[in-house]
Amino acid sequence: MIEELLGRRLIFVTGKGGVGKSTISAALGSLAARRGLKVLIVEVDGKGDVGSMLGVAKPSFKPQLVAENLWVMEMDTEAALAEYLRIYVKVPFISKFPGLGKIFDFVSTAAPGVREILVVGKLCYEVRQNTYDLIVVDPPASGHVISQLGVAGDVGELIQLGLVKNQTEWMLEILADPERSVALLVATPEETPIEEALDLAGRIRTETPVHLEGAVVNRRFVGPLTGVETDVVDEIRNLAGSVAGLAEVLAASDLYARICDRHDRNLAFFVDQLGSSFKVATVGEYFGALETPKLVDEVAEVLEVELW
Amino acid sequence: MVTNLLDTLLSRERIFIVGSGGVGKTTLSAALAVAAAVERPISVLVVTVDPAKRLAGTLGVAALANSPRRVELPELSPKGELWAASVDMKSAWDDLVHQFSPDLATSERILASPIYHNLSAKFIGSYDYAAVQVLAALTADDRYDLVIVDTPPSRNALDFLDAPARLREFFSSPLLALLTLPRRTRLFSAATRPFYLVADMVLGSAFLTDVTDFFADFAKLAPGLVEQSRSFSELLTAPATGFIAIAAPYGPSVDEAHHLLEALRTRKLNALAFLVNRSLPGWLFTPEAAKARIWLEDEAPALLDARLAQNPKLAAAIHRATSELAFTYQQFANAHARELLDALRDVGIDLFEVPIAEFELDSPTALSALVASTTMVASRAGG
Numbered sequence: 001m002i003e004e005l006l007g008r009r010l011i012f013v014t015g016k017g018g019v020g021k022s023t024i025s026a027a028l029g030s031l032a033a034r035r036g037l038k039v040l041i042v043e044v045d046g047k048g049d050v051g052s053m054l055g056v057a058k059p060s061f062k063p064q065l066v067a068e069n070l071w072v073m074e075m076d077t078e079a080a081l082a083e084y085l086r087i088y089v090k091v092p093f094i095s096k097f098p099g100l101g102k103i104f105d106f107v108s109t110a111a112p113g114v115r116e117i118l119v120v121g122k123l124c125y126e127v128r129q130n131t132y133d134l135i136v137v138d139p140p141a142s143g144h145v146i147s148q149l150g151v152a153g154d155v156g157e158l159i160q161l162g163l164v165k166n167q168t169e170w171m172l173e174i175l176a177d178p179e180r181s182v183a184l185l186v187a188t189p190e191e192t193p194i195e196e197a198l199d200l201a202g203r204i205r206t207e208t209p210v211h212l213e214g215a216v217v218n219r220r221f222v223g224p225l226t227g228v229e230t231d232v233v234d235e236i237r238n239l240a241g242s243v244a245g246l247a248e249v250l251a252a253s254d255l256y257a258r259i260c261d262r263h264d265r266n267l268a269f270f271v272d273q274l275g276s277s278f279k280v281a282t283v284g285e286y287f288g289a290l291e292t293p294k295l296v297d298e299v300a301e302v303l304e305v306e307l308w
Numbered sequence: 309m310v311t312n313l314l315d316t317l318l319s320r321e322r323i324f325i326v327g328s329g330g331v332g333k334t335t336l337s338a339a340l341a342v343a344a345a346v347e348r349p350i351s352v353l354v355v356t357v358d359p360a361k362r363l364a365g366t367l368g369v370a371a372l373a374n375s376p377r378r379v380e381l382p383e384l385s386p387k388g389e390l391w392a393a394s395v396d397m398k399s400a401w402d403d404l405v406h407q408f409s410p411d412l413a414t415s416e417r418i419l420a421s422p423i424y425h426n427l428s429a430k431f432i433g434s435y436d437y438a439a440v441q442v443l444a445a446l447t448a449d450d451r452y453d454l455v456i457v458d459t460p461p462s463r464n465a466l467d468f469l470d471a472p473a474r475l476r477e478f479f480s481s482p483l484l485a486l487l488t489l490p491r492r493t494r495l496f497s498a499a500t501r502p503f504y505l506v507a508d509m510v511l512g513s514a515f516l517t518d519v520t521d522f523f524a525d526f527a528k529l530a531p532g533l534v535e536q537s538r539s540f541s542e543l544l545t546a547p548a549t550g551f552i553a554i555a556a557p558y559g560p561s562v563d564e565a566h567h568l569l570e571a572l573r574t575r576k577l578n579a580l581a582f583l584v585n586r587s588l589p590g591w592l593f594t595p596e597a598a599k600a601r602i603w604l605e606d607e608a609p610a611l612l613d614a615r616l617a618q619n620p621k622l623a624a625a626i627h628r629a630t631s632e633l634a635f636t637y638q639q640f641a642n643a644h645a646r647e648l649l650d651a652l653r654d655v656g657i658d659l660f661e662v663p664i665a666e667f668e669l670d671s672p673t674a675l676s677a678l679v680a681s682t683t684m685v686a687s688r689a690g691g
Binding site for chain 1: 328329332334335365366422423426483486487503506508509510511512513514588589591594597598601604611615616619625628629630633634636637639640642643664665666667668670
C-alpha cells in the first residue's frame with residue numbers, strides 16, 4: 001500500500017538519465033506532502049530539475065520551503081563537509097581554514113568514497129535528526145548511484161579508524177533497514193532502457209545494502225480504442241471515406257496502438273525478469289503537453305492510484 | 309534517403325554519437341554500424357562507452373570486452389564486416405597501470421592497494437578516464453575503416469569528452485604535489501597541516517597514509533596517462549573525426565539541441581549531423597486531420613448515435629471512442645517533431661529524421677530496417 005511506501009524515511013529514486021527520475025521524485029514528494037507528511041526532496045546531481053519543477057530555479061544546500069510540508073535542497077559536498085566538521089570536529093579554528101575545503105574537494109575527486117560518503121552521510125544524518133518524515137533523493141544517473149548507495153560498506157572496509165569509521169556503522173544500519181530506506185527504480189518501456197533498468201536492479205540488489213522496493217515505468221503509451229466495441233470502431237472507420245482528415249487521425253491511432261503493444265511486451269518482459277512479486281507502477285507519456293507544475297500534480301495523482 | 313546518412317558517416321573515420329540521456333544513443337550507434345557494415349565493403353567497429361553494456365544484447369552477442377569481437381550478420385548478407393567492443397573499466401585500468409608504471413614494483417604496489425581496487429572498480433570519474441584510454445587505442449587502430457563511438461550517458465552530454473582535460477588538470481595540480489609530499493614535510497607544511505590534522509581525526513591516519521602512499525605511486529603514471537590523453541584530445545578535433553548529435557522530439561528539446569551544437573562548436577569538434585529520433589510521420593499532421601479531430605469531438609458522437617441507433621448500449625462506447633481518438637491525435641500532434649526540425653533546418657548540418665519504431669529494436673535486422681526508414685530533412689549544403 002502507498003502508506004507503506006510513504007512510511008519509509010529515505011527513498012532513492014534511481015534510473016538512467018532521461019527516464020523522468022526528477023518528475024517522479026517531485027511527484028512522489030508532493031504526493032507525500034499533500035498527505036500530511038513533512039517531506040524533503042534532495043537533488044544530488046546539481047542539474048536543478050526537481051527544483052525548477054517545484055518553482056525554485058536554483059535550490060540551495062539549506063532546504064527551502066516550496067509548498068506546504070515540502071522542502072527542497074541541493075546536495076553540495078563542500079557545504080556538507082563544512083557542516084560535518086562543524087558538528088563532529090569541534091575545532092572551529094581549523095574548520096574555518098580557507099584552503100581546507102579546496103584540499104578536501106581535491107582529495108574527494110580522487111580518493112575513493114570521500115565525496116559519496118559526505119552525500120550519504122548527510123542523508124542519513126537528516127534521517128536521524130527526525131526533522132522530516134520522508135526524504136526523497138533524486139540521485140545522479142545509473143552507475144553513480146551504485147557507488148553512493150554502496151559507499152558506507154566500501155568505506156567501512158577501507159577505513160579502519162577515525163570518526164567516519166564509527167559513522168559508517170550507523171549509516172549502514174539506516175541504509176540496510178528496509179523499513180527505513182528503499183530504492184525505487186524508474187524506467188521507460190523502450191527496449192534499451194528496460195535492459196538497463198534490469199541491469200541496475202541487479203546491481204542495487206547485489207552491490208548495495210538498500211532494499212529495492214519496486215519500479216515505476218514512466219512514459220508508457222496507453223492505447224486508444226482498446227476494449228471499445230468493434231461495431232463502433234468499424235462505424236468510425238467507415239466514415240473515413242467521407243470525412244476529410246479522419247483517415248489520418250485513424251492512422252495515427254493505429255500507429256499509437258502498435259507502439260502501445262510494443263511497450264506492453266517490453267513491460268511484460270521487465271516484470272517477468274524481476275519476478276512476479278516485484279511491484280511495478282506505470283505512468284503514461286505526456287508528450288511534453290503539460291507544463292511542469294501541472295505535470296507534477298498530474299503524475300502525483302497517477303502515482304497515488306498506481307503505487308502499491 | 310539512407311544513402312545520404314551512410315555518406316555522412318563515411319565522410320569520416322571516427323564518429324562520436326552524442327546526446328543527453330534517454331534519446332537512444334546506444335540503439336542508434338548500433339543501428340548505424342550495422343547499416344554501414346551491411347551496405348558498404350568496409351570494416352566497421354562500434355564501441356560502447358556505456359557502463360551498462362546494453363549494446364551486446366541488441367547486437368545479439370553474448371558479451372563485449374575491451375578487445376573487439378566480430379559480430380556475424382548472417383541474415384543481412386553484409387558487404388563489409390562488423391566488430392563491437394565495450395569498455396571494461398577494471399581491466400582497462402589494470403592495463404594502464406602495467407603500461408605506464410615506471411617499474412614492476414610500482415605497478416605491483418598500485419594493483420595491490422585497496423584504494424586502487426575501489427577506485428578502479430567503483431567510483432565516479434574513473435570510468436571516463438578508463439574509457440578515454442581504451443578509445444585512444446581502438447580509434448587509432450587502422451584495421452577499421454570506420455569507428456562509431458557511443459558516448460556514456462551523463463547530465464552534460466559532453467562531460468566525457470572533457471575527461472582528458474580533467475585528467476591533465478588533476479596531475480598538474482599543486483594540490484597533488486602537496487598531498488604526495490614526504491610524510492615529515494607534510495606535517496610541517498603550513499598549507500597542508502590543518503588538512504592533515506582534520507583528516508586524521510575524521511578519516512583516521514591509516515586511511516590517510518594509504519591514500520597518500522597510493523597517490524605517490526599513482527602520480528608516477530602521469531607522464532604516460534597525460535601523453536595519451538593529449539593525443540586523444542587531438543584526435544577528437546582531427547578532420548577525420550566527426551560528431552553526430554541525437555535528440556528526441558518532445559520535451560524541452562529545441563533549447564537542448566542548440567546547446568549541444570554550441571558546445572560542440574566551442575570545443576572545435578566537427579558536428580556532422582543531427583538525428584531526430586523517435587519521430588512521428590509528418591503526413592499524419594494535416595490541417596484536414598486537425599479539423600477531423602474537432603469533428604470527432606463535436607459532431608461524430610451524434611452522427612454515430614444515429615447510425616447505431618438500434619443498439620443503445622453502444623452510446624458509452626461511442627463517446628469513449630471518439631474522445632479517445634481525438635485526445636490521442638492531439639497528443640501525437642503535440643509530440644510531432646516539427647518545431648525541433650524547423651529549428652535545426654538552417655543550422656548548417658545534415659538533418660535526419662529517424663521514425664518511431666513500431667517493432668522491437670532487438671536484432672541487427674530490426675536495427676538495419678530502422679536506418680533504412682530514416683529520411684534526410686536538410687543538408688549541410690542547404691535546402
